Amino acid sequence: MLSITIKYFSELTVPELYDLLRLRSEVFVVEQDCVYQDVDNKDQKALHVLGYEGDTLVAYTRLFKPGDYFEQASIGRVVVAANRRKHKYGYQIMENSIEAISEYFNEKTIKISAQCYLQQFYNNLGFKEIGESYLEDGILHIAMLRN
Template sequence: MDRAGETWRWAAFDALGGREVRDLLKLRADVFVVEQACAFAEIDGRDPAALHLLCEIDGELAGCLRVFAPEASGGAARIGRVATARAFRGAGLGHRLMAEALRLCTERWPASAVDLSAQAHLASFYGRHGFTSVSDAYLEDDIAHVDMRRAASVAA
């Protein structure tokens, strides 16, 4: 998966170094709080229960996401906090992040569906990865969202 100048890493939150935690939280705040002008508790206390995917390009955090095991998220694996730094958008990094997250979910929890809460305008992005809407649109932090699910890769 790595391309020249790229480093991809899965890590538990407690295994991240201080700089990695800072870069992760800064990227998510830049995207979800600053760019989207949305004041909300981005640091929600759930990071220690998740596995984190970090993609660095030339030493800079370019994208990240977190994944929760089914037992930590109510019966289905859950992907969240998918973020790509502005400077790295438009080259397919978001799709590569999602493909890697789904690879991990399929490998670790093949009998589990995968859930996520998508900003409504990104439903087609997630649809390209096999997700379908399972709720009507609702407001979360004044942004329209929709719950989406991808069926388990193997029958339970």
């Protein structure tokens, strides 16, 4: 079971910021072999959901209120450390993120840009595909919506 911490950018400590950037880089850049600009000046507007196992950050998302990323509220940078995925932490961090959007932003409709190979995972969380798939940073994605 993850211990969840939710903070705005200005509330993050330097070690928390380092840990989330390290985890994102570890998975999105190194594991997925994708060269892209992760540090994109959007973190400052985001609400950050950090999932800890003990003192180690093993899961993370960032949330946006409507208009800050998409027209709807959104969840992005969904990541779980490779060696922790067997614990289904992806579901826990997403469920906490969905709850946080309701609690912090008073929103129910959520849009995501999902990697296509994770489509079933997001379907299981109530997201439905909208439109056609597209390439984003060399990886096939699809827009999905949860009402």
